[in-house]
Amino acid sequence: MDDSTSRPGGRVSRRAVVAAAVAAPLGVSLLAHAQPSPSPVPEDASTGELVQPDVISSRDGVLEARLVAQTAEVDMGVGHAVRTYTFDGIVPGYTWEVRPGDRLKIDLVNDLPPLDDAHADHVDMTRPHQWTTTNLHTHGMHVSPSGNSDNVFITVSPGSSYQYDIEIPDDHTGGFFWYHPHKHGAVAHQVRAGMAGAIIVRGEIDEVPEIQSAKEQVMVLQAIELGDDYELLDPIPYPKPGEAFYPRTQILYPVNGRMNPRVTMYPGEVQRWRLLNAAEGKFMSLHLEGHDLNVLAWDGLTLHEPEPTRHVMMTAGNRTDVLVKAMAPGIYNLVLSPGSSQHPSIPGMAHATPEAEHNAELTPRSILTLEVVGEGPEMALPTTLPAYDPPILPIARQRTFAYTVERGESDSFQSFGVDGESFDPDRPPYQVKLGTAEEWTLVNDLDHRYPEHAHGFHIHVNPFRVTAVNGEPLARPQWRDTFALSGQDDDSFTCEMNFDDFTGIFVDHCHVLTHEDLGMMERIEVVP
Numbered sequence: 001m002d003d004s005t006s007r008p009g010g011r012v013s014r015r016a017v018v019a020a021a022v023a024a025p026l027g028v029s030l031l032a033h034a035q036p037s038p039s040p041v042p043e044d045a046s047t048g049e050l051v052q053p054d055v056i057s058s059r060d061g062v063l064e065a066r067l068v069a070q071t072a073e074v075d076m077g078v079g080h081a082v083r084t085y086t087f088d089g090i091v092p093g094y095t096w097e098v099r100p101g102d103r104l105k106i107d108l109v110n111d112l113p114p115l116d117d118a119h120a121d122h123v124d125m126t127r128p129h130q131w132t133t134t135n136l137h138t139h140g141m142h143v144s145p146s147g148n149s150d151n152v153f154i155t156v157s158p159g160s161s162y163q164y165d166i167e168i169p170d171d172h173t174g175g176f177f178w179y180h181p182h183k184h185g186a187v188a189h190q191v192r193a194g195m196a197g198a199i200i201v202r203g204e205i206d207e208v209p210e211i212q213s214a215k216e217q218v219m220v221l222q223a224i225e226l227g228d229d230y231e232l233l234d235p236i237p238y239p240k241p242g243e244a245f246y247p248r249t250q251i252l253y254p255v256n257g258r259m260n261p262r263v264t265m266y267p268g269e270v271q272r273w274r275l276l277n278a279a280e281g282k283f284m285s286l287h288l289e290g291h292d293l294n295v296l297a298w299d300g301l302t303l304h305e306p307e308p309t310r311h312v313m314m315t316a317g318n319r320t321d322v323l324v325k326a327m328a329p330g331i332y333n334l335v336l337s338p339g340s341s342q343h344p345s346i347p348g349m350a351h352a353t354p355e356a357e358h359n360a361e362l363t364p365r366s367i368l369t370l371e372v373v374g375e376g377p378e379m380a381l382p383t384t385l386p387a388y389d390p391p392i393l394p395i396a397r398q399r400t401f402a403y404t405v406e407r408g409e410s411d412s413f414q415s416f417g418v419d420g421e422s423f424d425p426d427r428p429p430y431q432v433k434l435g436t437a438e439e440w441t442l443v444n445d446l447d448h449r450y451p452e453h454a455h456g457f458h459i460h461v462n463p464f465r466v467t468a469v470n471g472e473p474l475a476r477p478q479w480r481d482t483f484a485l486s487g488q489d490d491d492s493f494t495c496e497m498n499f500d501d502f503t504g505i506f507v508d509h510c511h512v513l514t515h516e517d518l519g520m521m522e523r524i525e526v527v528p
Contacts, residue, residue, distance in 0.1 A: 048077075050261040050368065052218055053090075053198065057097040063104050065096065069134050069156075069181070069195065070111040076224070076252060077259040084224065084232040085112060085193035091257040092220040092278065093197030096179070100203065101170035107163050110134050114158040119237075126415035126422045126519040128235035128245060129185035132158050137182035137460070138199060139317060140300050140481045142172055145461050145506035152182040152460070152507060153425070169501065173388050174203015175300020176274050176319040178220075184423065184521065188246060188513035192225040192280035193232050194257070200274075204386040205302045205321075211382060214272040214323060217263065221314075221367070223279035223338070224252040246280075246514055251361045253336060255368050264371045265326035270379040272296075273322050277314040281512035283339035283454070283484065285313045285346040288324065288370065289332040294381055297321040301388040301463060301479040306381055313348025315456035317482035317511040323381055326372045333366035341487070341512045344454035350470060350486035351452075388479055392465060392496045393437035401440070403455050403485060403510060403520055405447035415519040416510070422519030423509075429523035432499045440464075444491040452487030455515060459508035459524070464497035482511050499526050 056065050072089040073081040087093035098104065112132035114120060123129050135154045143150050149166045156162045177199040181190040198218050205211060225248040227233045233247045255261055265271060273293075277284045286293070292308040299319050312320050339346040343362055345353055406414040406422070415422040432438060447453045463481045467474060470491050483493060509521035 048258070048261060050217060050219070050263050051256055051258065053092055053095045053220065053256055055095045055097050058099060058102045061102050063096055063098050063102060065094070066107045066109060067093070067136070068109045068111055069190075071113065074194070074257065076254050076257055078230065078252065080230045082224065082226065082230045082252070084226070085190055085195055087195050087197060091194035091224070091254070092222065093179070093195070095198040095200060095218055097200045097202065098168060100168055100172040100174070100201065102168050104138070104164065104166040104168065106136060106166070107161060108134070108136050108156055109161040110156045110158050112158050122237070123185070124237065125184065125424060127185070127237040128189060128517055129237060130183070131186040131189040131235055133183050133186055134181045134190060135162070135183045136164055136179060138166060138177060138179050139458075140175075140177040140319070140463070141166070141168070141199065142461060142463070142501065143168060144502050144504060146502075146504035150460070153505070155183060168201065172201055172203075173301065174201050174205050175297055175302065175388070176200060176276070176321055177300050178276055178278060178319065180278070185517055188280050188517045189235050191278070191513055192223065192246065194222055194224050196220065196222065196278040198274070198276055201300070205297065208382050208385060210270065210380050211272060211296070211323070213379065214270045216272045216274065218274045218276075219255050219368075220257075220276050220278050221284060221336075222254055223282045224254065225280070226250055226252065245518070253338065253365065253367050260367060260369065262369045262371055264373060265324075266374040266376040267326050267329060267372055268378040269326045269376055270381060271324050273324055275312070275314065275320045275322065277316050277318050279316045281316050281341060281456075281514055283313065283315055283344055283346060283349065283456075285311055285337040285339065285348045287311050287335045287337070287347065289335065290327050290330070291324055291332060291370070294323040294325070295320060296323060296385060297388075298478065299463065299481045301481075302385050304387040304389070305384050311347040313346065313484070315482050315484040315511060316513070317456060317458050318480075324370075325379065325381060326370070329372050332370040332372070334368040334370065335364055336367045337364040338362050339454075341454050341515065342450050342452065344452055344487045349454070349484060350491065351488055390498065393435065393498050393500070395439050395496065396433065396436035398439045399441070400443060402443040402445040404445045405453070407449075411449060416515045417519050418522045421522075423521040425523070427523070429505055429525040431525045431527055434499060434503055434526050434528050437496055437498045439494065439496050441492055441494045442485055444485050444487065444489065446487070446489035454487035454512075455485040455520070456482055456511035457485055457508065458482040458511040459497070460506040461502055462497050462499055464495040466493055466495045468494040502526060503528055
């Protein structure tokens with residue numbers, strides 16, 4: 001065996017391992033309570049045909065890119081420049097397209113402004129801090145978490161840069177992934193600003209004839225949180241009563257950085273829509289009027305066959321690949337029903353029931369229009385797919401743990417946490433052994449101040465297979481790398497995951513990123 005298997009980040013063949021083993025607080029809101037206005041673009045307006053993010057592709061097995069974190073003014077089609085944090089001055093960032101066995105060589109340059117002395121050196125692991133310091137995470141990718149790979153403990157301060165070198169395994173599944181910052185204390189602010197981009201790994205799914213012939217549309221869905229003048233507002237680490245940790249007065253819901261774009265198809269045409277929920281923490285339920293969404297994959301992990309549905313509910317961080325077959329000529333809305341952690345009752349969420357009222361930022365709205373016009377050859381949907389469904393290794397250990405909220409005197413908010421412990425980089429990590437599998441049950445230890453408080457679980461490096469939700473076994477387990485923990489007391493889900501290929505330290509956390517930055521994260525270490 002190669003000695004790379006014994007050092008942190010060393011890789012052991014997944015196939016070899018499997019074959020061997022299987023022969024908000026009182027007076028302080030986590031959300032702004034200032035009743036933000038709905039997006040200023042009316043539902044029947046359009047900012048033009050959907051534009052795809054520019055693509056950077058690998059060449060000779062390497063994708064090289066200079067990725068610059070910077071403040072910029074961006075045109076999102078609202079009649080006013082949006083001043084926010086960006087990658088390379090655009091929202092969203094460029095799409096990266098690679099193949100299994102390639103390398104990502106990314107020069108991350110931090111041109112965000114330095115903070116003033118009052119904030120630059122202050123670090124509190126349960127509060128926003130150093131929010132112009134950054135780094136890079138390739139969300140959902142099965143790559144090493146160590147060294148200069150997908151290491152979320154790297155720190156890139158304003159005025160500095162860092163060279164990432166991420167090796168993609170030669171047996172990596174083809175699918176849809178994304179990149180975003182992951183510097184604890186800064187990640188929520190930078191993602192809500194718009195710092196995100198898509199990653200496409202080409203693979204078997206792209207060779208299915210019906211998929212190969214369909215036009216591909218990447219759709220990066222975001223929730224850009226802004227003040228009255230369309231500017232990103234700084235976090236408030238210690239808000240006063242009535243203030244928010246992450247202030248805003250409005251939220252924009254753009255698709256590929258533009259409000260309410262248009263997609264044109266002819267009757268009988270099939271398109272592949274690759275949907276990414278790149279919001280900081282919004283749950284997104286999507287419904288295309290008059291059409292099924294034929295789901296091909298979740299989180300870049302292909303299903304056995306397309307699964308038609310009328311609603312797709314994505315936790316922040318989720319990706320969904322769907323095929324859309326255009327129906328009769330006409331104009332149809334892609335309707336977004338947004339949900340927040342404290343108001344998660346949207347179609348597709350467990351326990352979803354109509355709520356009496358929402359604040360205006362959660363009002364259902366059209367975010368894209370589909371215009372069906374013209375004519376062309378009838379296109380077909382596939383009947384089978386090259387599923388991602390590796391066998392689960394023997395279960396070495398079962399674990400039950402909880403997402404928790406700590407409160408102090410007068411019910412004041414203190415922190416989010418895991419089993420009552422907020423994130424501490426010096427706490428010993430939860431250890432698992434390489435080449436084993438574990439079964440985890442995550443429980444919602446509800447914050448009693450709210451009737452519901454949902455979360456979104458995400459773990460780095462290794463995806464997981466969900467087997468039960470709220471104690472009910474699933475008829476067909478679901479592979480994910482991010483999954484909603486619905487919002488009632490003692491809600492739960494159970495999953496199994498293989499810890500294969502990579503040793504090293506990484507994290508799992510709530511992908512409602514404000515929760516993560518306020519403490520709901522823990523370290524995991526895979527040991528030889």
